[in-house]
Amino acid sequence: MERWSGRVALVTGASAGIGAAVAYQLQDHGVHVVAVARRVDKIEKAVAAAREAAKSRGRYHATKATPGKLYAQKCDLAKEEDILAVFNWIKETLGGVDILINNAALATDSALSEGLTDEWRLTLNVNVLGLSICTREAVLNMRERGVDDGHIIHISSTGGHKVFASNLAMYCSTKHAVMALTEGLRKDFVEHKSNMKVTCVSPGFVRTEFINNLPKYNTEEVRKLPALESEDVADAVLYAIATPPHVQIHEIIIQPVGEMN
Template identity: 50%
Template sequence: MGIETYAGRVALVTGASSGIGAAVVQALLRKGLKVVGLARRVDRVKALELPDAPGKLHAIQGDVTDEDSILAAFKWIKDNLSGVDVLVNNAGIIEESELTSAPTDLWRRVLEVNVLGLSICTREAVQDMLARGVDDGFIIHVSSLAAHSPPYNSDLAMYYASKHAVNTLLEGLRKDLVARGSKIRVGAVSPGLVKTEIFSHSKKITPGIFDIAPCLEAEDVANAVVYMLSQHPRVQVHDIILNATGTQ
């Protein structure tokens, strides 16, 4: 028993239009899942379709900072695909924001995407699984190496705090499901530096960092997601920490 258990079933991937999300979408399509890619840039999600892959892609426009948008996405999935069996909470952002001077809106956006949006998606997915009697579902958070260390720079403290929250929420979710007697599994993938668009709006960290620092590719994180889903139902891989070879 492995990831073939999920062939033909439904996976929802947030932040699916680029980077890690896009790589996860295509990795799951290759494994035969029906993949719902949720993102604001829906045209970019549609472009991820793999004609020769056994899976089927459904692109939905949505914003994880808008609860109504999330609820509408889950309703569409329920009405058209029966429900979510696998959730990959990938949507995440970095904002440089000093704790002593940054505008509240910057903090709020980081927390709305990285923590609240993730939590709402998780709640809706788990409630849907429980209502349908799905006992082999899977919730995967794309976290960060930042969840396992203190911030190296003061203006990234809120981002680091959000990722520490992600891993704390993961453990709380695991305990909740165990208390319910559910065998829905949970896990996190915590990568270090990954070559994506995440720094495209940064004023201090430029894309040039990928030329001078060891970094992972988005596919490396997607492979970790597939590995997690591939384990026997008795095995729950709780957290996978990934770092690029040569990182100091």
């Protein structure tokens, strides 16, 4: 991770869960982190809380790096103007981005036979279009600056490999799309003879507030199921980023021991 010290990462969906865990780990390794979310007022507290939670579980690994700076910025991934504004801020303030963590995503309890169009549109806008716009802007920024060792990380889901349930089919379809976008970007880099990398990280059930918006699954019974912690996913992200320049981790699937789905 030493080569990333002093460089800039953009982490989306950083006000909770996986995004907050990735942000603190990158920051503690000397990376300057632009952490974005709709709930910008919660970002700094969430990142600090993720760090303390890791310490309480004995999962915190101190580094010798000088901590990077954390910049909290408001951004709604469903709005292209918000995304462009963040990238413009990064360019003017920090010069550019070297790592992009596409973490922000949402799901709704919306069956295909009776779901609401607005819910489907929002899910597609955030999980697919928002991710794609962020990716495009990050890559263009890197190319403008002559950066050829950047890394794009897509936080997907095991839902990109299967459909968990009928009412989550639209969410799973967006994660299937992320798989295709990952491979498409890899081929794009090859065609441009670029050394940039792209990695898709697909976790199973993670113990976060993600299920709060899914009443059917926001139950005590579900919360007792085998689950990953946010830092498990963050560890995988750092593993992929820390690989030597000639090594690309294309995909990582992580499941908690005992998960049936």
